Protein backbone atom coordinates (compact mmCIF):
# COMPACT_ATOMS: atom_id res chain seq x y z
CA UNK A 480 0.00 0.00 0.00
CA UNK A 481 1.29 3.47 -0.92
CA UNK A 482 2.24 5.52 2.12
CA UNK A 483 1.49 9.21 2.11
CA UNK A 484 3.98 11.41 3.86
CA UNK A 485 4.77 15.05 3.98
CA UNK A 486 7.70 16.95 5.36
CA UNK A 487 6.98 17.72 8.98
CA UNK A 488 8.22 21.07 10.22
CA UNK A 489 11.58 20.77 11.93
CA UNK A 490 11.22 20.46 15.66
CA UNK A 491 12.67 23.39 17.52
CA UNK A 492 14.53 21.23 20.01
CA UNK A 493 17.58 23.47 20.48
CA UNK A 494 17.77 27.25 20.30
CA UNK A 495 18.83 28.48 16.82
CA UNK A 496 22.06 30.06 17.98
CA UNK A 497 22.94 33.36 16.36
CA UNK A 498 26.53 33.20 15.15
CA UNK A 499 26.53 29.40 14.72
CA UNK A 500 26.38 28.63 11.00
CA UNK A 501 24.58 25.26 11.13
CA UNK A 502 23.18 23.07 13.91
CA UNK A 503 21.54 19.69 13.23
CA UNK A 504 19.97 18.16 16.31
CA UNK A 505 18.91 14.48 16.12
CA UNK A 506 17.93 14.81 12.46
CA UNK A 507 16.28 11.84 10.78
CA UNK A 508 14.82 11.78 7.27
CA UNK A 509 12.95 9.19 5.20
CA UNK A 510 12.11 10.13 1.58
CA UNK A 511 8.47 9.79 0.59
CA UNK A 512 9.27 6.97 -1.84
CA UNK A 513 11.57 5.09 0.56
CA UNK A 514 10.97 2.63 3.38
CA UNK A 515 14.18 3.15 5.30
CA UNK A 516 15.66 6.39 6.61
CA UNK A 517 18.39 8.09 4.58
CA UNK A 518 19.46 10.05 7.68
CA UNK A 519 19.24 8.49 11.11
CA UNK A 520 19.68 10.57 14.27
CA UNK A 521 22.38 12.91 12.96
CA UNK A 522 23.57 15.65 15.32
CA UNK A 523 26.34 18.02 14.35
CA UNK A 524 27.35 21.65 14.58
CA UNK A 525 29.21 23.48 11.82
CA UNK A 526 31.25 26.36 13.21
CA UNK A 527 32.66 29.49 11.60
CA UNK A 528 35.86 28.88 9.65
CA UNK A 529 35.44 25.10 9.49
CA UNK A 530 36.22 23.17 6.31
CA UNK A 531 34.37 19.88 6.68
CA UNK A 532 34.74 17.01 4.25
CA UNK A 533 31.99 14.37 4.22
CA UNK A 534 32.82 10.87 3.03
CA UNK A 535 31.08 7.50 2.84
CA UNK A 536 30.02 4.86 0.34
CA UNK A 537 27.40 5.56 -2.31
CA UNK A 538 23.90 5.55 -0.84
CA UNK A 539 25.20 6.37 2.67
CA UNK A 540 23.15 9.56 2.83
CA UNK A 541 25.79 12.20 2.00
CA UNK A 542 23.63 14.06 -0.51
CA UNK A 543 20.71 13.93 1.90
CA UNK A 544 22.96 15.34 4.64
CA UNK A 545 24.11 18.12 2.27
CA UNK A 546 20.43 18.89 1.58
CA UNK A 547 19.78 19.01 5.35
CA UNK A 548 22.81 21.23 6.04
CA UNK A 549 21.77 23.67 3.33
CA UNK A 550 18.10 23.62 4.43
CA UNK A 551 16.75 22.58 1.02
CA UNK A 552 15.59 19.26 2.48
CA UNK A 553 12.90 21.19 4.36
CA UNK A 554 11.77 23.26 1.38
CA UNK A 555 12.21 21.02 -1.66
CA UNK A 556 11.82 17.33 -0.70
CA UNK A 557 8.89 15.24 0.48
CA UNK A 558 9.38 12.83 3.35
CA UNK A 559 9.40 12.32 7.11
CA UNK A 560 11.73 14.72 8.90
CA UNK A 561 12.48 14.55 12.61
CA UNK A 562 14.80 16.66 14.77
CA UNK A 563 15.82 20.25 14.20
CA UNK A 564 17.87 22.10 11.58
CA UNK A 565 19.00 25.66 12.19
CA UNK A 566 21.00 27.80 9.80
CA UNK A 567 22.63 31.13 10.64
CA UNK A 568 20.51 31.60 13.74
CA UNK A 569 17.13 30.64 12.22
CA UNK A 570 15.31 27.35 11.92
CA UNK A 571 15.34 26.04 8.35
CA UNK A 572 11.54 26.25 8.12
CA UNK A 573 11.62 29.91 9.13
CA UNK A 574 13.23 30.77 5.79
CA UNK A 575 10.62 31.57 3.16
CA UNK A 576 11.99 29.32 0.46
CA UNK A 577 15.20 28.10 -1.19
CA UNK A 578 15.92 31.59 -2.57
CA UNK A 579 15.71 33.03 0.93
CA UNK A 580 18.10 30.32 2.20
CA UNK A 581 20.53 30.99 -0.64
CA UNK A 582 21.40 34.38 0.92
CA UNK A 583 23.09 32.45 3.74
CA UNK A 584 24.08 29.20 2.03
CA UNK A 585 25.74 28.85 -1.36
CA UNK A 586 25.02 25.42 -2.79
CA UNK A 587 26.69 23.53 -5.58
CA UNK A 588 25.31 20.12 -6.43
CA UNK A 589 26.84 17.46 -8.66
CA UNK A 590 24.38 18.06 -11.48
CA UNK A 591 25.79 21.31 -12.88
CA UNK A 592 23.32 21.21 -15.79
CA UNK A 593 20.42 21.80 -13.43
CA UNK A 594 22.08 24.88 -11.94
CA UNK A 595 23.12 26.74 -15.08
CA UNK A 596 20.21 28.78 -16.43
CA UNK A 597 21.58 31.84 -18.24
CA UNK A 598 22.63 32.20 -21.86
CA UNK A 599 26.30 32.99 -21.23
CA UNK A 600 28.89 32.01 -18.65
CA UNK A 601 29.43 35.68 -17.77
CA UNK A 602 25.74 36.16 -16.92
CA UNK A 603 25.85 33.10 -14.62
CA UNK A 604 28.63 34.67 -12.59
CA UNK A 605 27.57 38.32 -12.78
CA UNK A 606 24.12 37.55 -11.39
CA UNK A 607 25.66 36.48 -8.09
CA UNK A 608 27.96 39.50 -7.91
CA UNK A 609 25.12 41.90 -8.64
CA UNK A 610 23.17 40.69 -5.59
CA UNK A 611 25.93 42.04 -3.33
CA UNK A 612 25.49 45.80 -3.75
CA UNK A 613 29.06 46.32 -5.05
CA UNK A 614 30.17 49.28 -7.20
CA UNK A 615 30.72 48.68 -10.92
CA UNK A 616 34.52 48.75 -10.38
CA UNK A 617 34.32 46.22 -7.57
CA UNK A 618 32.10 43.95 -9.67
CA UNK A 619 34.62 44.06 -12.54
CA UNK A 620 37.52 43.30 -10.17
CA UNK A 621 35.70 40.39 -8.48
CA UNK A 622 34.64 39.01 -11.85
CA UNK A 623 38.27 38.91 -12.98
CA UNK A 624 39.33 37.24 -9.74
CA UNK A 625 36.69 34.53 -10.10
CA UNK A 626 37.63 33.91 -13.74
CA UNK A 627 41.26 33.48 -12.73
CA UNK A 628 40.57 31.19 -9.78
CA UNK A 629 38.13 28.92 -11.61
CA UNK A 630 39.83 29.12 -15.05
CA UNK A 631 36.60 30.15 -16.75
CA UNK A 632 37.60 33.49 -18.33
CA UNK A 633 38.11 31.94 -21.79
CA UNK A 634 34.55 30.58 -21.62
CA UNK A 635 32.84 33.86 -20.68
CA UNK A 636 30.86 34.33 -23.91
CA UNK A 637 30.00 30.64 -24.30
CA UNK A 638 26.57 29.10 -23.67
CA UNK A 639 26.77 27.07 -20.43
CA UNK A 640 24.75 24.14 -21.80
CA UNK A 641 27.27 23.62 -24.63
CA UNK A 642 30.32 23.18 -22.39
CA UNK A 643 32.12 19.97 -21.42
CA UNK A 644 31.08 18.29 -18.13
CA UNK A 645 34.02 19.65 -16.17
CA UNK A 646 33.69 23.12 -17.68
CA UNK A 647 30.06 23.19 -16.50
CA UNK A 648 31.15 22.25 -12.98
CA UNK A 649 33.73 25.06 -12.99
CA UNK A 650 31.05 27.57 -14.00
CA UNK A 651 28.56 26.29 -11.37
CA UNK A 652 31.31 26.66 -8.77
CA UNK A 653 32.21 30.17 -10.01
CA UNK A 654 28.53 31.20 -9.84
CA UNK A 655 28.23 29.96 -6.23
CA UNK A 656 31.51 31.61 -5.20
CA UNK A 657 30.43 34.94 -6.66
CA UNK A 658 27.78 35.25 -3.94
CA UNK A 659 30.33 35.00 -1.11
CA UNK A 660 27.72 33.53 1.25
CA UNK A 661 28.85 32.83 4.84
CA UNK A 662 28.19 29.11 4.31
CA UNK A 663 29.01 26.96 1.28
CA UNK A 664 27.69 23.41 0.83
CA UNK A 665 29.18 21.52 -2.10
CA UNK A 666 27.94 18.06 -3.02
CA UNK A 667 30.38 16.19 -5.26
CA UNK A 668 30.84 19.49 -7.01
CA UNK A 669 34.35 18.58 -8.12
CA UNK A 670 33.56 15.07 -9.39
CA UNK A 671 34.16 15.91 -13.06
CA UNK A 672 37.06 18.31 -12.58
CA UNK A 673 40.57 17.34 -13.61
CA UNK A 674 43.10 16.84 -10.82
CA UNK A 675 44.65 20.31 -11.13
CA UNK A 676 41.29 22.03 -11.06
CA UNK A 677 40.27 20.02 -7.99
CA UNK A 678 43.38 21.20 -6.15
CA UNK A 679 42.68 24.83 -7.10
CA UNK A 680 39.13 24.52 -5.75
CA UNK A 681 40.35 23.07 -2.42
CA UNK A 682 42.89 25.90 -2.08
CA UNK A 683 40.22 28.46 -2.76
CA UNK A 684 37.81 26.91 -0.25
CA UNK A 685 40.59 26.89 2.34
CA UNK A 686 41.20 30.60 1.77
CA UNK A 687 37.48 31.26 2.29
CA UNK A 688 37.46 29.37 5.60
CA UNK A 689 40.58 31.30 6.66
CA UNK A 690 38.36 34.38 6.29
CA UNK A 691 35.62 32.87 8.50
CA UNK A 692 33.34 31.24 5.91
CA UNK A 693 32.15 27.71 6.67
CA UNK A 694 32.54 25.06 3.99
CA UNK A 695 31.00 21.59 3.82
CA UNK A 696 32.24 19.43 0.97
CA UNK A 697 30.87 15.99 0.06
CA UNK A 698 33.79 14.33 -1.66
CA UNK A 699 34.98 10.89 -2.69
CA UNK A 700 38.61 11.86 -3.28
CA UNK A 701 39.07 12.54 0.45
CA UNK A 702 42.82 11.90 0.24
CA UNK A 703 43.20 14.99 -1.95
CA UNK A 704 41.50 17.22 0.66
CA UNK A 705 44.05 16.41 3.38
CA UNK A 706 45.91 19.59 4.23
CA UNK A 707 42.87 21.72 3.36
CA UNK A 708 39.93 20.26 5.33
CA UNK A 709 39.86 20.81 9.10
CA UNK A 710 37.33 18.10 9.97
CA UNK A 711 36.08 14.86 8.47
CA UNK A 712 32.68 13.25 8.89
CA UNK A 713 32.04 9.74 7.61
CA UNK A 714 28.50 8.48 7.02
CA UNK A 715 27.35 4.90 6.68
CA UNK A 716 23.71 3.85 6.41
CA UNK A 717 22.55 7.36 7.25
CA UNK A 718 24.51 7.56 10.51
CA UNK A 719 27.66 9.44 11.45
CA UNK A 720 30.33 6.80 12.10
CA UNK A 721 33.32 9.18 12.32
CA UNK A 722 33.57 12.86 13.22
CA UNK A 723 37.05 14.18 13.87
CA UNK A 724 40.44 15.08 12.39
CA UNK A 725 40.79 14.46 8.64
CA UNK A 726 42.51 11.10 8.18
CA UNK A 727 43.67 9.13 5.17
CA UNK A 728 40.96 6.55 4.49
CA UNK A 729 42.21 3.09 3.68
CA UNK A 730 40.80 1.06 0.84
CA UNK A 731 41.78 -2.41 -0.29
CA UNK A 732 42.82 -2.49 -3.90
CA UNK A 733 42.03 -5.89 -5.40
CA UNK A 734 44.80 -7.76 -7.21
CA UNK A 735 43.07 -8.90 -10.36
CA UNK A 736 45.16 -11.20 -12.52
CA UNK A 737 45.40 -10.32 -16.17
CA UNK A 738 44.60 -13.45 -18.10
CA UNK A 739 44.35 -12.06 -21.62
CA UNK A 740 46.72 -10.41 -24.05
CA UNK A 741 45.45 -7.73 -26.42
CA UNK A 742 44.40 -9.40 -29.67
CA UNK A 743 43.75 -8.03 -33.15
CA UNK A 744 42.49 -4.51 -33.81
CA UNK A 745 38.72 -4.21 -33.46
CA UNK A 746 38.17 -0.46 -33.70
CA UNK A 747 40.11 2.40 -35.22
CA UNK A 748 39.64 6.13 -35.40
CA UNK A 749 41.34 7.63 -38.43
CA UNK A 750 42.14 11.35 -38.57
CA UNK A 751 38.98 12.43 -36.72
CA UNK A 752 38.30 16.17 -36.73
CA UNK A 753 35.26 17.78 -35.15
CA UNK A 754 34.23 21.41 -34.74
CA UNK A 755 31.41 22.84 -32.65
CA UNK A 756 31.10 26.24 -34.38
CA UNK A 757 34.26 28.13 -33.44
CA UNK A 758 35.54 25.40 -31.12
CA UNK A 759 37.90 22.85 -32.66
CA UNK A 760 37.11 20.00 -30.25
CA UNK A 761 39.03 17.24 -32.10
CA UNK A 762 41.95 17.91 -34.38
CA UNK A 763 43.14 14.98 -36.52
CA UNK A 764 42.92 12.24 -33.89
CA UNK A 765 43.95 8.71 -34.88
CA UNK A 766 43.89 5.77 -32.44
CA UNK A 767 43.41 2.01 -32.66
CA UNK A 768 41.94 -0.35 -30.06
CA UNK A 769 42.48 -4.09 -29.77
CA UNK A 770 40.32 -6.96 -28.52
CA UNK A 771 40.99 -7.75 -24.86
CA UNK A 772 42.41 -4.44 -23.62
CA UNK A 773 41.46 -1.64 -21.26
CA UNK A 774 42.42 1.80 -22.51
CA UNK A 775 42.12 4.84 -20.23
CA UNK A 776 41.71 8.32 -21.72
CA UNK A 777 42.97 11.18 -19.56
CA UNK A 778 43.08 14.92 -20.17
CA UNK A 779 42.08 18.19 -18.64
CA UNK A 780 38.54 19.56 -18.82
CA UNK A 781 37.54 20.46 -22.35
CA UNK A 782 40.38 18.54 -24.02
CA UNK A 783 38.01 16.56 -26.28
CA UNK A 784 37.64 13.20 -24.49
CA UNK A 785 33.84 13.03 -24.57
CA UNK A 786 33.71 14.35 -28.13
CA UNK A 787 36.13 11.61 -29.18
CA UNK A 788 34.24 8.71 -27.61
CA UNK A 789 30.91 9.94 -28.97
CA UNK A 790 32.32 9.37 -32.47
CA UNK A 791 32.95 5.72 -31.71
CA UNK A 792 29.27 4.81 -31.20
CA UNK A 793 27.81 7.11 -33.86
CA UNK A 794 26.50 9.86 -31.55
CA UNK A 795 28.70 12.36 -33.38
CA UNK A 796 29.78 12.33 -37.00
CA UNK A 797 33.26 13.71 -37.79
CA UNK A 798 33.83 16.71 -40.08
CA UNK A 799 36.77 14.74 -41.48
CA UNK A 800 38.07 11.23 -40.84
CA UNK A 801 36.61 7.74 -40.38
CA UNK A 802 35.71 5.19 -37.75
CA UNK A 803 36.40 1.56 -38.67
CA UNK A 804 34.79 -1.26 -36.67
CA UNK A 805 35.71 -4.89 -37.36
CA UNK A 806 37.14 -3.82 -40.72
CA UNK A 807 33.99 -1.94 -41.79
CA UNK A 808 33.79 1.85 -42.19
CA UNK A 809 30.92 2.83 -39.86
CA UNK A 810 31.26 6.61 -40.22
CA UNK A 811 27.77 8.10 -40.46
CA UNK A 812 25.98 4.91 -39.32
CA UNK A 813 23.24 5.28 -36.72
CA UNK A 814 23.73 4.70 -33.00
CA UNK A 815 21.23 1.82 -33.06
CA UNK A 816 23.18 -0.02 -35.78
CA UNK A 817 26.48 0.39 -33.94
CA UNK A 818 24.93 -0.43 -30.54
CA UNK A 819 24.99 -4.14 -31.31
CA UNK A 820 28.76 -4.01 -30.92
CA UNK A 821 29.58 -0.79 -29.05
CA UNK A 822 28.02 0.29 -25.72
CA UNK A 823 28.54 3.74 -24.21
CA UNK A 824 27.85 4.83 -20.64
CA UNK A 825 27.49 8.60 -20.48
CA UNK A 826 29.33 10.98 -18.17
CA UNK A 827 25.97 11.86 -16.60
CA UNK A 828 23.99 8.62 -16.08
CA UNK A 829 20.72 10.57 -15.80
CA UNK A 830 20.73 11.19 -19.54
CA UNK A 831 20.21 7.46 -20.15
CA UNK A 832 17.85 6.47 -17.31
CA UNK A 833 14.12 6.91 -17.90
CA UNK A 834 12.23 3.71 -16.97
CA UNK A 835 10.42 3.38 -13.63
CA UNK A 836 12.30 0.41 -12.17
CA UNK A 837 15.95 -0.59 -12.35
CA UNK A 838 15.06 -3.95 -13.88
CA UNK A 839 12.95 -2.34 -16.65
CA UNK A 840 15.78 0.06 -17.33
CA UNK A 841 18.07 -2.84 -18.19
CA UNK A 842 15.35 -4.75 -20.07
CA UNK A 843 14.79 -1.70 -22.29
CA UNK A 844 18.34 -1.97 -23.65
CA UNK A 845 18.07 -5.76 -23.94
CA UNK A 846 14.87 -5.44 -26.03
CA UNK A 847 16.77 -3.27 -28.50
CA UNK A 848 19.25 -6.06 -29.09
CA UNK A 849 16.48 -8.68 -29.20
CA UNK A 850 17.10 -10.40 -25.84
CA UNK A 851 14.76 -9.09 -23.10
CA UNK A 852 15.77 -11.74 -20.56
CA UNK A 853 14.92 -10.80 -16.91
CA UNK A 854 17.57 -13.24 -15.63
CA UNK A 855 20.28 -11.33 -17.56
CA UNK A 856 18.94 -8.06 -16.10
CA UNK A 857 19.05 -9.44 -12.53
CA UNK A 858 22.57 -10.83 -13.02
CA UNK A 859 23.82 -7.43 -14.21
CA UNK A 860 22.27 -5.71 -11.16
CA UNK A 861 23.97 -8.21 -8.83
CA UNK A 862 27.31 -7.67 -10.62
CA UNK A 863 27.24 -3.95 -9.80
CA UNK A 864 26.01 -4.40 -6.21
CA UNK A 865 22.39 -3.37 -6.86
CA UNK A 866 20.85 -6.82 -6.47
CA UNK A 867 18.34 -5.52 -3.92
CA UNK A 868 17.17 -2.56 -6.05
CA UNK A 869 15.50 -4.34 -9.01
CA UNK A 870 12.11 -2.75 -8.31
CA UNK A 871 13.33 0.67 -7.16
CA UNK A 872 12.72 3.72 -9.36
CA UNK A 873 16.11 4.89 -10.75
CA UNK A 874 15.17 8.48 -9.83
CA UNK A 875 15.20 7.41 -6.19
CA UNK A 876 18.76 6.09 -6.30
CA UNK A 877 21.81 8.03 -5.13
CA UNK A 878 24.23 9.37 -7.78
CA UNK A 879 26.69 6.50 -7.31
CA UNK A 880 23.87 3.95 -7.49
CA UNK A 881 22.60 5.53 -10.73
CA UNK A 882 26.15 5.36 -12.11
CA UNK A 883 26.29 1.65 -11.29
CA UNK A 884 22.85 1.10 -12.84
CA UNK A 885 24.05 2.70 -16.08
CA UNK A 886 27.00 0.28 -16.06
CA UNK A 887 24.61 -2.66 -15.46
CA UNK A 888 22.65 -1.63 -18.57
CA UNK A 889 25.69 -2.05 -20.81
CA UNK A 890 26.96 -5.11 -18.94
CA UNK A 891 23.70 -6.93 -19.67
CA UNK A 892 23.90 -6.09 -23.38
CA UNK A 893 27.19 -8.00 -23.59
CA UNK A 894 28.62 -5.86 -26.41
CA UNK A 895 32.12 -6.42 -27.74
CA UNK A 896 33.26 -2.88 -26.94
CA UNK A 897 32.26 -0.93 -23.84
CA UNK A 898 33.02 2.77 -23.56
CA UNK A 899 32.58 4.45 -20.20
CA UNK A 900 32.75 8.21 -19.80
CA UNK A 901 33.96 8.64 -16.21
CA UNK A 902 32.65 5.32 -14.83
CA UNK A 903 33.61 5.99 -11.21
CA UNK A 904 32.06 9.45 -10.75
CA UNK A 905 30.03 9.43 -7.54
CA UNK A 906 31.80 6.35 -6.17
CA UNK A 907 34.36 6.12 -3.39
CA UNK A 908 37.69 4.37 -3.98
CA UNK A 909 36.44 0.99 -2.72
CA UNK A 910 33.44 1.10 -5.04
CA UNK A 911 35.65 2.30 -7.90
CA UNK A 912 37.84 -0.76 -7.37
CA UNK A 913 34.73 -2.96 -7.53
CA UNK A 914 33.75 -1.38 -10.87
CA UNK A 915 37.29 -1.97 -12.11
CA UNK A 916 36.99 -5.60 -11.02
CA UNK A 917 33.90 -5.95 -13.24
CA UNK A 918 35.59 -4.18 -16.17
CA UNK A 919 38.78 -6.22 -15.79
CA UNK A 920 36.73 -9.43 -15.86
CA UNK A 921 35.18 -8.27 -19.13
CA UNK A 922 38.64 -7.47 -20.53
CA UNK A 923 39.87 -10.93 -19.51
CA UNK A 924 36.91 -12.35 -21.45
CA UNK A 925 38.24 -10.62 -24.58
CA UNK A 926 36.18 -7.43 -24.59
CA UNK A 927 37.56 -3.99 -25.31
CA UNK A 928 37.06 -1.36 -22.62
CA UNK A 929 37.63 2.37 -23.10
CA UNK A 930 37.27 4.57 -20.07
CA UNK A 931 37.50 8.32 -19.79
CA UNK A 932 38.66 9.21 -16.29
CA UNK A 933 39.97 11.99 -14.08
CA UNK A 934 41.51 9.46 -11.72
CA UNK A 935 45.10 8.90 -12.91
CA UNK A 936 45.80 6.35 -10.13
CA UNK A 937 42.94 4.14 -11.31
CA UNK A 938 44.15 4.45 -14.92
CA UNK A 939 47.71 3.47 -13.99
CA UNK A 940 46.56 0.52 -11.93
CA UNK A 941 43.99 -1.06 -14.20
CA UNK A 942 44.53 -0.09 -17.83
CA UNK A 943 46.73 -1.68 -20.46
CA UNK A 944 47.30 1.63 -22.25
CA UNK A 945 46.80 5.28 -21.33
CA UNK A 946 45.92 7.93 -23.91
CA UNK A 947 46.48 11.56 -22.94
CA UNK A 948 44.58 14.35 -24.67
CA UNK A 949 45.09 18.10 -24.70
CA UNK A 950 43.18 20.74 -26.66
CA UNK A 951 41.70 18.26 -29.14
CA UNK A 952 44.96 16.38 -29.74
CA UNK A 953 46.38 13.09 -28.54
CA UNK A 954 49.61 14.10 -26.82
CA UNK A 955 50.78 10.68 -25.56
CA UNK A 956 49.93 6.98 -25.67
CA UNK A 957 51.76 4.84 -23.14
CA UNK A 958 51.56 1.48 -21.39
CA UNK A 959 49.55 1.28 -18.16
CA UNK A 960 49.57 -1.62 -15.69
Ligand SMILES: Nc1ncnc2c1ncn2[C@@H]1O[C@H](COP(=O)(O)OP(=O)(O)OP(=O)(O)O)[C@@H](O)[C@H]1O
Nearest residue numbers: 510517537538539540541542543875876877878879
Ligand atom coordinates in the same frame (compact mmCIF):
# COMPACT_ATOMS: atom_id res chain seq x y z
N1 LIG B 1 14.39 11.36 -3.88
C1 LIG B 1 14.57 10.16 -3.27
N2 LIG B 1 13.54 9.33 -3.04
C2 LIG B 1 13.72 8.12 -2.42
N3 LIG B 1 14.92 7.66 -1.98
C3 LIG B 1 15.98 8.45 -2.18
C4 LIG B 1 15.89 9.75 -2.84
N4 LIG B 1 17.12 10.30 -2.90
C5 LIG B 1 17.96 9.40 -2.31
N5 LIG B 1 17.27 8.31 -1.88
C6 LIG B 1 17.84 7.13 -1.19
O1 LIG B 1 18.48 7.61 -0.01
C7 LIG B 1 19.69 6.90 0.22
C8 LIG B 1 20.80 7.92 0.42
O2 LIG B 1 20.98 8.64 -0.81
P1 LIG B 1 22.01 9.81 -0.94
O3 LIG B 1 21.87 10.37 -2.32
O4 LIG B 1 21.86 10.74 0.20
O5 LIG B 1 23.38 8.99 -0.79
P2 LIG B 1 24.89 9.45 -1.08
O6 LIG B 1 25.68 9.00 0.10
O7 LIG B 1 24.94 10.89 -1.44
O8 LIG B 1 25.27 8.57 -2.32
P3 LIG B 1 26.25 8.92 -3.61
O9 LIG B 1 27.63 8.96 -3.08
O10 LIG B 1 26.01 7.72 -4.48
O11 LIG B 1 25.74 10.19 -4.20
C9 LIG B 1 19.91 5.98 -0.98
O12 LIG B 1 19.58 4.66 -0.60
C10 LIG B 1 18.93 6.47 -2.02
O13 LIG B 1 18.46 5.37 -2.77
Ligand SMILES: Nc1ncnc2c1ncn2[C@@H]1O[C@H](COP(=O)(O)OP(=O)(O)OP(=O)(O)O)[C@@H](O)[C@H]1O
Nearest residue numbers: 641643644645646755760780781782783784785786
Ligand atom coordinates in the same frame (compact mmCIF):
# COMPACT_ATOMS: atom_id res chain seq x y z
N1 LIG C 1 27.59 20.78 -27.81
C1 LIG C 1 28.67 21.56 -27.81
N2 LIG C 1 28.64 22.78 -28.40
C2 LIG C 1 29.73 23.58 -28.42
N3 LIG C 1 30.92 23.25 -27.88
C3 LIG C 1 31.01 22.04 -27.28
C4 LIG C 1 29.90 21.14 -27.22
N4 LIG C 1 30.29 20.02 -26.56
C5 LIG C 1 31.59 20.21 -26.22
N5 LIG C 1 32.02 21.42 -26.66
C6 LIG C 1 33.38 21.98 -26.52
O1 LIG C 1 34.30 21.07 -27.11
C7 LIG C 1 35.49 20.98 -26.31
C8 LIG C 1 35.72 19.53 -25.93
O2 LIG C 1 34.67 19.13 -25.06
P1 LIG C 1 34.59 17.65 -24.46
O3 LIG C 1 33.26 17.52 -23.77
O4 LIG C 1 34.91 16.68 -25.51
O5 LIG C 1 35.78 17.73 -23.38
P2 LIG C 1 36.22 16.69 -22.26
O6 LIG C 1 37.67 16.43 -22.45
O7 LIG C 1 35.32 15.48 -22.30
O8 LIG C 1 36.01 17.54 -20.93
P3 LIG C 1 35.56 17.16 -19.41
O9 LIG C 1 36.76 16.53 -18.76
O10 LIG C 1 35.27 18.49 -18.82
O11 LIG C 1 34.36 16.26 -19.50
C9 LIG C 1 35.26 21.92 -25.12
O12 LIG C 1 35.89 23.17 -25.37
C10 LIG C 1 33.77 22.09 -25.06
O13 LIG C 1 33.40 23.34 -24.52
